[in-house]
Amino acid sequence: MSLEPVRDDTLDADGNVDPQAILDLLGDRVLDIEEHMNADIAVVVRPDTVEETLLALRDEAGFDHCSLVTAQEYEDRYESIYHLKQYDDPTNEVSVVVPATKDDPVSQSGNAAYRTCDWHEREAYDLVGIEYENHPDMRRILMPETWQGHPLSMDYDQDRPQVVTLGQHDNPLKDDIRDEENDTMFINIGPHHPATHGVLHVKTVLDGETVANVESDIGYLHRCEEQVCQNGTYRHQIMPYPDRWDYVSAGLLNEWAYARAAEDLADIEVPEYAQVIRTMGAELCRVAAHMLALGTFALDVYGDFTAIFQYAFRDREVVQNILEELTGQRMMFNYFRLGGVAWDLPEPREDFFELTRDFLDGLPGKLEEYHDLITSNEIFQLRCVDTGILEPEVAKSYGATGPVARASGVDYDLRRDDPYGYYDELDWDVVTEDGKDNYARVLTRMQEVEESAKIIKQCVDLLEEWPEEERTIQSNVPRTLKPENDTETYRAVEAAKGELGIYMRADGTDKPARFKIRSPCFSNLQTLPEMAQGEYIPDLIASLGSLDIVLGEVDR
Amino acid sequence: MATQTLPEFISEITGLGSFGVAGEFVAAIVGAGIIGTIMLTYTGIAGPWAKRKITAAFTDRYAANRMGPFGLLTIPADALRLLSKELIIPERVDRPAFDLAPLVVAGSALFAFAVIPMGSLFGINMQIADPEAGLAYAFAVASIATLGLTMAGYASANKFSFMGSLRAIAQNIAYEIPLVLTGASVVIFAGSLQMSEIVAAQTISGGAEPLFSIAGLGIPPWFAFVNPFAFVLFTIANIAEVGRNPFDIPEAPTEIVAGYQTEYSSVYFVLIYLGEFLHIFLGGAIAATLFLGGPAGPVLPGFVWFTIKIWGFFLLTQWARSAVPRVRIDQLIEIGWKGMLVLSFANLLLTAVIVGVIA
Known part of the structure; x- marks a missing residue:
C-alpha cells in the first residue's frame, strides 16, 4: 500500500530496477560501479555528493528506505555503504558506496535524506572512524565518550588500556544540562529503571509531567x-x-x-x-x-x-x-x-x-x-x-x-x-x-x-x-x-x-x-x-x- | 447506646481505675497497644504473605510455599530479613524530615484506628475511644499521611521521589474531597459523627428498622444497601486515597521507579510499607463502618466480621492490582475533579433533600 506514488521511470516493465535509468538519473555523480550480490546496482559516488545522490534516489527513484549504513576500512581507503530499498518492493535495492581517503576520512552525511542515518553514521564514526560532515550530532554512540580510538579500524591497538573512571565518563549532571533560566527538569530514566527492558538510558527533560526532550543513550550491552x-x-x-x-x-x-x-x-x-x-x-x-x-x-x-x-x-x-x-x-x-x-x-x-x-x-x-x-x-x-x-x-x-x-x-x-x-x-x-x-x-x-x-x-x-x-x-x-x-x-x-x-x-x-x-x-x-x-x-x-x-x- | 470502650474495660478488670487519671492513662496505653498489635499483625500477614498468595492466585502461580505450611513461615523470615538489611541514607537528604516521614506515614493510619469500632470479642468491645466527632477525627488523622509522603519525597533529594510526592499531593487533594463529602452523606443518614452511632443506625439490634424482610429475616439497613451509589463513589475515592491500582500514581513503579519511597531502605522501607498496608486496612475499616454496618453480622462475633470486611477490602485492592491498568496522572486528576467531585456533591445534595423530606 503506497502512501505516495512512486516514480516508476527508474523501473522496468516488471517493476524491477533498471540499472541504466539509475545511472542516467545520477549522471556524472557516479564515479564507478561495483557488484553487490543483493543490489540491482551499486554506485560509487564522491564523499561530497552523498546528500544530493541520496536525495535524488529517494525523491526521483522511490528509494524511501535506508536499511543500513555499513562502514569499513580497506588497506587503501575507508568506505561507507548506504543500502537503499523501497518500502513498496524491497527487492529493488541500490547500494551507494562512498569511499573516503585514508588520511582524512570525511564523508557527507545522509541525514538530510534519511533520518535513520543519524545513528547509523554515529556508529560508523564510533567503531570505524569515518567522520560525517553536516551530521547534526557527531558523537560516539556505543562506546563511552571517553573511549580512545575506533575499535574496528585497522590501526586500533587492542592492548591499550581503556579504563574509564566514573569522573571521566560523561556526567549527565554536568553544568551544561542545568538550565537556571528554564523551569524544566533533567532526569535520567535508566540505565537501571523498571521500565527500560534492559540497560537503556533515556535522558529526559521534563516540563512538569510533560516530556520536553528525550535522548536515548545506548551501548551498555555492546558485546562486539x-x-x-x-x-x-x-x-x-x-x-x-x-x-x-x-x-x-x-x-x-x-x-x-x-x-x-x-x-x-x-x-x-x-x-x-x-x-x-x-x-x-x-x-x-x-x-x-x-x-x-x-x-x-x-x-x-x-x-x-x-x-x-x-x-x-x-x-x-x-x-x-x-x-x-x-x-x-x-x-x-x-x-x-x-x-x-x-x-x-x-x-x-x-x-x-x-x-x-x-x-x-x-x-x-x-x-x-x-x-x-x-x-x-x-x-x-x-x-x-x-x-x-x-x-x-x-x-x-x-x-x-x-x-x-x-x-x-x-x-x-x-x-x-x-x-x-x-x-x-x-x-x-x-x-x-x-x-x-x-x-x-x-x-x-x-x-x-x-x-x-x-x-x-x-x-x-x-x-x-x-x-x-x-x-x-x-x-x-x-x-x-x-x-x-x-x-x-x-x-x-x-x-x-x-x-x-x-x-x-x-x-x-x-x-x-x-x-x-x-x-x-x-x-x-x-x-x-x-x-x-x-x-x-x-x-x-x-x-x-x-x-x-x-x-x-x-x-x- | 453507650458501650464500654476497651480502656474502660481494662481499667475495670485490672482495678487501674482506682488510680484516677494516671490509671486511666495506663489503661488507654494498654488498649492502644492491643489494637496496634492487632493491626500490625494483620499488616505483617498481608505484606510478606497474603499479598503474594493473592496475587499468585490471580496470576496462575504458587508463590510462597517453601517455608512452613502454606509458606506461612515466610512472615517471620521476611521480618528478620527486612530488619537485618543495611540502612542506606543518601548523602544530601534532609535529615529530620527524611527520618520522620516513615513514622508519620505509619503513625497516621494507626492513630485513626483509635476510633474505629471493631466489634466485640468475648464480650470485650474493641474500640479505644468513641468521641462525638469520631468520623471527622478519622478523616483528619488519616490525611496526615499526605504530609508524610510529601516529607518523604521532598527530603529524599531524588527527582523520582520528588515527582512521586507531588503526584501524591495532587491525588490526595483531588480525592479527599469526594471521600469526605460521600462520608458526610452517611452522616446525614445517621445523624451523628460518632462512630458507634453510625454503626447503630445500620444494625437492627442497634434500633434500626430492617430495610426489608426476606422469609422473616430482616435485611439490615446498611448504608451500602440504602445508597449503593454513595458506596461505589466512596470505594473508588478510597482506593485513590490509599493509592492503589488503578490509582497508584505516587509510586508508579514503571514510571517513577518507586515514587516517594525510592530512597528508603531497610527499617524505613518497612515502616513506609507498613504505613501503606495500614492505610489500606484503614480505608477498609472506614468503608466498613460507614457502609457495611461496621462489625455487624450474623452468628460470628463482631470482631470476626470486622476482620472479614477489612480483609475483603484488601482483597479488592489486590484484585485491582492484578487486573486493572493504571490511569495517567492527568486522567486521574480529571476523574477526580470533573467526575468524582461533581457526583459526590450531587449525592450529598440528594441525600440531604431526601432525608429532609422523609424525616
Whole structure:
C-alpha cells in the first residue's frame, strides 16, 4: 500500500530496477560501479555528493528506505555503504558506496535524506572512524565518550588500556544540562529503571509531567557481536551468536538472518523439507517473542507483575517447550545450519505434532482472554489510544520496520515482499493497522500471532505428510566455505521486531572480512523522541514498551 | 447506646481505675497497644504473605510455599530479613524530615484506628475511644499521611521521589474531597459523627428498622444497601486515597521507579510499607463502618466480621492490582475533579433533600 506514488521511470516493465535509468538519473555523480550480490546496482559516488545522490534516489527513484549504513576500512581507503530499498518492493535495492581517503576520512552525511542515518553514521564514526560532515550530532554512540580510538579500524591497538573512571565518563549532571533560566527538569530514566527492558538510558527533560526532550543513550550491552562474527568461520562458528542478539526467544529468526546472508554469499541451496522446518520454527519464535512483547507492554501500562504479564509468560512457556523439543534448547537454539537445519523433528514425530497442534488449538481461546483482559479494557484504551503517534512518513524516514511500521500503516513485510523459506507457498496475511498509536502496535502484534499460528499449522500439515525418503534436512555443504574474494551481500529476514539484515564481505578466506548487523530495534528505537515528545511520562514509558526493543539487539 | 470502650474495660478488670487519671492513662496505653498489635499483625500477614498468595492466585502461580505450611513461615523470615538489611541514607537528604516521614506515614493510619469500632470479642468491645466527632477525627488523622509522603519525597533529594510526592499531593487533594463529602452523606443518614452511632443506625439490634424482610429475616439497613451509589463513589475515592491500582500514581513503579519511597531502605522501607498496608486496612475499616454496618453480622462475633470486611477490602485492592491498568496522572486528576467531585456533591445534595423530606 503506497502512501505516495512512486516514480516508476527508474523501473522496468516488471517493476524491477533498471540499472541504466539509475545511472542516467545520477549522471556524472557516479564515479564507478561495483557488484553487490543483493543490489540491482551499486554506485560509487564522491564523499561530497552523498546528500544530493541520496536525495535524488529517494525523491526521483522511490528509494524511501535506508536499511543500513555499513562502514569499513580497506588497506587503501575507508568506505561507507548506504543500502537503499523501497518500502513498496524491497527487492529493488541500490547500494551507494562512498569511499573516503585514508588520511582524512570525511564523508557527507545522509541525514538530510534519511533520518535513520543519524545513528547509523554515529556508529560508523564510533567503531570505524569515518567522520560525517553536516551530521547534526557527531558523537560516539556505543562506546563511552571517553573511549580512545575506533575499535574496528585497522590501526586500533587492542592492548591499550581503556579504563574509564566514573569522573571521566560523561556526567549527565554536568553544568551544561542545568538550565537556571528554564523551569524544566533533567532526569535520567535508566540505565537501571523498571521500565527500560534492559540497560537503556533515556535522558529526559521534563516540563512538569510533560516530556520536553528525550535522548536515548545506548551501548551498555555492546558485546562486539560483529567483531566476534568476523573472527568465526562461516561454516560453524558464527551460527551460535545470532541467538544472542535478540535473546528473548527470537533465536531462530536471528539464525535465519545469518543463514540467508551466508547461503546467498556462498551460493548454497536449502532443501525444501528444511525450509518448511525453518519456517515453522521461526514462526514459533515469533509467537514467543510477541507474547513477551505483549506481556512486558502490559507491565509498563499496568505497573506491576500483573495477571496479563503472567498469562503471556504461561502461554509463551508452551511455545518454549515445543522449541525445546525441536532444537534441544530453550533460548540459545543453534539449530540452523548453512544449507538446512541441525536435525530432523524429534521422534516420535506424532508426539511433536500433537504437542504443536494442542498449542495451536488452545491459542484462539487464549488470545480472546487477552483481548478481554487488555485491549477491551477501557482504562487500557484510555492510556494507549492516540498516545505515542508515529506517522508513516516519519516511520519510513527512520527506517522503522516490523510491527512498529505496520501499526503505522506501512505495509512492509519481508516474508511476503522478499520471499524466502517456504512463506510464499503458504496462505497467510500481512497485518497492518492504521492507528499509528501504542494501541495499534499492540493489536498488530496480537494479530500477527494469529497469522503465525496459521503458518505453523500449514507447516505441521506439510511435515506430517512429507514422504519419508524425501526428508533431506541439509544439503551438501563443503566443510570449509571460502566465498570468492570481494563478494559483498546484504540480506534481511523479517524478525520479530522487523527487518533483521546481515551485510557480509568476503575476502577469500573462511571468515568474513566485514560482518555488519542491521538490527530492527536499533532503527525502531530512533523513533522514540518523535513519539514521546510533548506527551506525559507514562506515555513515554508506554511508547518505549510498544517499540518492543531488546537491548541485546540494539547494542549488539 | 453507650458501650464500654476497651480502656474502660481494662481499667475495670485490672482495678487501674482506682488510680484516677494516671490509671486511666495506663489503661488507654494498654488498649492502644492491643489494637496496634492487632493491626500490625494483620499488616505483617498481608505484606510478606497474603499479598503474594493473592496475587499468585490471580496470576496462575504458587508463590510462597517453601517455608512452613502454606509458606506461612515466610512472615517471620521476611521480618528478620527486612530488619537485618543495611540502612542506606543518601548523602544530601534532609535529615529530620527524611527520618520522620516513615513514622508519620505509619503513625497516621494507626492513630485513626483509635476510633474505629471493631466489634466485640468475648464480650470485650474493641474500640479505644468513641468521641462525638469520631468520623471527622478519622478523616483528619488519616490525611496526615499526605504530609508524610510529601516529607518523604521532598527530603529524599531524588527527582523520582520528588515527582512521586507531588503526584501524591495532587491525588490526595483531588480525592479527599469526594471521600469526605460521600462520608458526610452517611452522616446525614445517621445523624451523628460518632462512630458507634453510625454503626447503630445500620444494625437492627442497634434500633434500626430492617430495610426489608426476606422469609422473616430482616435485611439490615446498611448504608451500602440504602445508597449503593454513595458506596461505589466512596470505594473508588478510597482506593485513590490509599493509592492503589488503578490509582497508584505516587509510586508508579514503571514510571517513577518507586515514587516517594525510592530512597528508603531497610527499617524505613518497612515502616513506609507498613504505613501503606495500614492505610489500606484503614480505608477498609472506614468503608466498613460507614457502609457495611461496621462489625455487624450474623452468628460470628463482631470482631470476626470486622476482620472479614477489612480483609475483603484488601482483597479488592489486590484484585485491582492484578487486573486493572493504571490511569495517567492527568486522567486521574480529571476523574477526580470533573467526575468524582461533581457526583459526590450531587449525592450529598440528594441525600440531604431526601432525608429532609422523609424525616
